[in-house]
Amino acid sequence: MNRGLKTFNVINTIFLALVSLVTLLPFLIVLSVSFSDERSIAKYGYSIIPKQLSLAAYKGLFGAGSTIFNAYKVTVFITVVGTLLAVLITSMMGYALSRKQLKYKNFFNMLVYIPMVFSGGLVPFYIVLLKLHLSNNIWGLIVPMLFNPFNLFLIRNFFKGLPDSIMESAKIDGAGEFRIFWSIVLRLALPGLATITLFYALAFWNDWTLALLLIDDTRLYPLQYLLRQILSRVTFVATSGAHVTGNIPAESTKMATVIVTIGPIVLVYPFIQKYFIKGITIGAIKG
Amino acid sequence: MTTKIKTNSADKNSVAGVKKHGIIFELKKNWVLYMMTLPAVVFLLIFSYYPLTGLQIAFRDYNVVDGIWKSPFAGIKYFKDFFQSAYASQVTFNTLYLNLLFIVVGHVFAVTIAILLNEVINEKLKKVFQVSMFFPYFLSWVIISAIVYSFLNDKFGALNTFLAGIGLPTHAWYNMPQLWRGILTVINTWQSFGYNVIIYLAVIVSIDSQIYEAARIDGANKMDEIFKITIPQMMPTIVLLLLLALGKIFYGNFGMLYAIIGDNGVLLKNTDVIDTYVFRAMRTDGAYSLATAVGLYQSVLGFVLVLIFNKLAKMYDDTMGLF
Numbered sequence: 341m342n343r344g345l346k347t348f349n350v351i352n353t354i355f356l357a358l359v360s361l362v363t364l365l366p367f368l369i370v371l372s373v374s375f376s377d378e379r380s381i382a383k384y385g386y387s388i389i390p391k392q393l394s395l396a397a398y399k400g401l402f403g404a405g406s407t408i409f410n411a412y413k414v415t416v417f418i419t420v421v422g423t424l425l426a427v428l429i430t431s432m433m434g435y436a437l438s439r440k441q442l443k444y445k446n447f448f449n450m451l452v453y454i455p456m457v458f459s460g461g462l463v464p465f466y467i468v469l470l471k472l473h474l475s476n477n478i479w480g481l482i483v484p485m486l487f488n489p490f491n492l493f494l495i496r497n498f499f500k501g502l503p504d505s506i507m508e509s510a511k512i513d514g515a516g517e518f519r520i521f522w523s524i525v526l527r528l529a530l531p532g533l534a535t536i537t538l539f540y541a542l543a544f545w546n547d548w549t550l551a552l553l554l555i556d557d558t559r560l561y562p563l564q565y566l567l568r569q570i571l572s573r574v575t576f577v578a579t580s581g582a583h584v585t586g587n588i589p590a591e592s593t594k595m596a597t598v599i600v601t602i603g604p605i606v607l608v609y610p611f612i613q614k615y616f617i618k619g620i621t622i623g624a625i626k627g
Numbered sequence: 628m629t630t631k632i633k634t635n636s637a638d639k640n641s642v643a644g645v646k647k648h649g650i651i652f653e654l655k656k657n658w659v660l661y662m663m664t665l666p667a668v669v670f671l672l673i674f675s676y677y678p679l680t681g682l683q684i685a686f687r688d689y690n691v692v693d694g695i696w697k698s699p700f701a702g703i704k705y706f707k708d709f710f711q712s713a714y715a716s717q718v719t720f721n722t723l724y725l726n727l728l729f730i731v732v733g734h735v736f737a738v739t740i741a742i743l744l745n746e747v748i749n750e751k752l753k754k755v756f757q758v759s760m761f762f763p764y765f766l767s768w769v770i771i772s773a774i775v776y777s778f779l780n781d782k783f784g785a786l787n788t789f790l791a792g793i794g795l796p797t798h799a800w801y802n803m804p805q806l807w808r809g810i811l812t813v814i815n816t817w818q819s820f821g822y823n824v825i826i827y828l829a830v831i832v833s834i835d836s837q838i839y840e841a842a843r844i845d846g847a848n849k850m851d852e853i854f855k856i857t858i859p860q861m862m863p864t865i866v867l868l869l870l871l872a873l874g875k876i877f878y879g880n881f882g883m884l885y886a887i888i889g890d891n892g893v894l895l896k897n898t899d900v901i902d903t904y905v906f907r908a909m910r911t912d913g914a915y916s917l918a919t920a921v922g923l924y925q926s927v928l929g930f931v932l933v934l935i936f937n938k939l940a941k942m943y944d945d946t947m948g949l950f
Contacts, residue, residue: 348849352743353752359740360759363817366774367762369785373777385788386777433667436660443653448664455675458930461922462905463915464681467695468674487670517659546767549882568769568886571776591783598773602766609765610758620822621829 374398374596381591397596408600410559411566414478415603418562419544422482426540430491431533435521437492438499439507452489466553480554481562485543491536494619498532499525535619538612545605567601570594685920698916705920714904722900726876728812734869736816737823742857744824745831746849757828761821768886775814775887804897807888811898815883826868827861834860867940874936877929879903901925 369386377392384391401408437445459465474480502525510520526533551565561569571594654661680695685705687698709715740760747753763771778785779800787797800806838856847855879900888898890907901921909918 345849349746349748352746353749356740356743356747356756357752360756363821364759364762366778366817367766370774370777381783385783385791386785387788429666429670432663436663439657439660442657442660444650448668451668451671455671457933458926459675460678460682461919461926462902463684463909463919463922464678464695465674466909467681467915468678472673484674487667487674492667517657518663521663542765546765548767548769548886552885564767564769567773571769571773572889594773595777598770602770606762606765609762613758613761616761617825617829620825 370595370598374592374599376592378590378592386591394592397590397592398600400590400593401596401600407558407561407566408563408597411561411563412600414481414560415545415563418478418481419541422485422544423537423540425482426486426488426491426544427533427537429486430488430536430540431495431526431529432521434492434495435499435525437496438502439517440504452492456489469554475554476557476560477554478560481547481550481560482544484550485540485547488540488543491539494539495529495532495536498529498535502528531615531618534612534615538615539619542605545603563601563603567597570597682919682923684916685923687916689915689919701916705917706924708917709921709924714899717896718899718901718904721898722879722902723876725808725811725879725898725900726872728808729815729880730869730872730876732812733816733819734823734865734872737820738827738858738861738865740820741824741827741831742853744828745857757821757824760824763818764822766818768882771814771818771883772886772889775810779810801891802893804894807894807898811884811887814887815880818883823868827864830861830864831857863944866943870936870940870943874933874940875929877901877925877932881906 365388368388372388372390373381373386374397375393375395376387376390377394378396380390380392433448436442437448439445442448469475469480469484472483474483506524506528507520510524515524546564548562548564548568551560551562552568555561555565684695684698686701686703687695688701689695689698693699744753744756747756766774776784779787781787781797781799781801784800786800790797800810834857838860839852842852842856879902881900881902884898884900884903885906888894888903890911902925905918905921905925908914908921
């Protein structure tokens with residue numbers, strides 16, 4: 341390796357390390373503030389390393405009468421139930437559309453494509469949600485997200501990549517299509533299923549717009565929406581048992597709520613990253 | 628046998644009494660598969676197709692009692708209202724301009740980082756970098772709005788703390804609309820570049836290494852490799868992703884903008900997009916018909932743009948495009 345190339349490599353690595361650090365910096369600041377003593381924030385402002393460590397914010401959040409607990413329950417419920425149902429619905433259709441023998445599969449493909457490029461917009465969609473009595477209803481946070489075309493095409497492409505001979509030999513052994521799907525294909529397609537499961541779980545965990553449209557009842561607030569309400573300070577006192585200074589939530593409390601809201605997905609994220617990468621690279625090509 | 632059936636009719640599973648290529652025959656033969664599509668089809672009919680009938684309230688004076696079918700006709704009154712207001716050009720311009728900024732800056736940055744990341748020799752470091760860069764993609768827009776607030780709020784924000792620390796004047800950032808298109812572009816790039824880097828990195832890895840070897844033998848240096856091999860080889864993917872993104876340019880990122888900007892009146896002039904305008908018209912003003920009319924305007928123009936850019940993508944590369 342010549343010297344110019346060596347210099348390039350060193351500078352390149354340092355540069356990318358800086359980019360990575362700057363990418364994580366905002367998160368690190370929030371983390372630091374959440375562990376900071378409230379008075380030190382008022383005095384010195386936000387910083388990357390807490391000037392004075394304090395667990396008060398977290399204690400306050402999970403103290404008696406805390407709404408965070410309840411919001412956590414809501415979010416875990418919609419994420420678990422929603423993801424299971426969505427993965428089932430999506431992979432069933434994906435399997436059907438991956439089968440060559442299905443004569444009208446193009447009709448179904450179009451049925452999925454058309455709404456991707458032309459939709460009725462927000463108001464008609466909202467009116468349908470109201471007609472279905474989904475306002476102030478926990479299913480309102482689940483049902484409208486049970487199907488995503490991107491995930492459908494992703495899993496369909498994954499199924500298409502499985503060797504046809506396996507399905508054919510199962511058929512010769514007398515297995516029906518659903519049986520083939522349930523006990524053979526789903527097992528073979530585990531990496532693909534993991535990918536759409538993660539995409540759906542992330543979507544359910546992170547969604548707040550459905551709650552914005554549908555939920556007034558504070559007991560049905562999912563985490564993200566509760567955080568938004570806390571941030572906008574309006575209903576904070578009414579919705580939280582956390583310690584407050586005056587009518588405005590303490591800065592450390594806000595940031596502790598952020599950390600809690602980011603949730604377990606981020607803790608496991610470095611380990612499941614490869615499934616996302618696989619999904620993105622499959623999905624980016626077509627779909 | 629009908630005359631419709633042409634030569635290649637060697638279907639082994641013919642059911643007695645049913646035309647071999649008819650719809651009934653097909654449904655009987657593959658009924659399990661069709662049943663498997665049913666939940667998703669029902670979902671699409673309810674949440675994607677049925678709402679299309681609601682578009683008619685753009686031409687009616689919608690009220691809850693009469694509903695979408697019986698509210699009195701209003702003609703194109705609501706379209707007129709919208710296009711004669713200052714909002715039409717404002718929110719359309721903001722939607723297009725913000726998206727253009729997001730697309731161009733986002734992709735230029737992602738391509739650059741992907742190329743540099745590919746040059747990192749230490750696989751472990753490469754992984755650490757990638758994990759860090761992908762991280763913001765997992766955060767909801769509400770969380771990101773909190774992070775932005777922690778940076779920019781004028782009392783304790785990290786930026787003002789830093790500026791004060793080195794003796795520079797601080798600013799009330801949330802009162803400076805002229806800065807926010809730039810700020811939003813930075814936020815959007817920060818949130819999404821890790822995602823695009825993954826796609827571009829996959830493209831770079833798939834480039835035939837023999838091309839590089841041959842170039843090296845011919846005396847090419849690193850810069851030659853990057854500018855004369857890597858970037859040209861990435862071009863089809865770059866162009867395709869740009870075209871697909873441009874096809875969606877009429878749709879603003881509601882989740883992002885409403886979480887970060889919300890109803891902050893000072894900033895709206897530069898950051899209000901069609902989607903946030905529609906939401907506010909519906910929710911704050913209860914102007915259902917107007918909001919539907921604006922939504923229909925967006926859907927129609929958005930659809931035309933998708934068709935145009937999809938066509939361009941296909942002209943560029945036959946196998947590409949959304950459909």
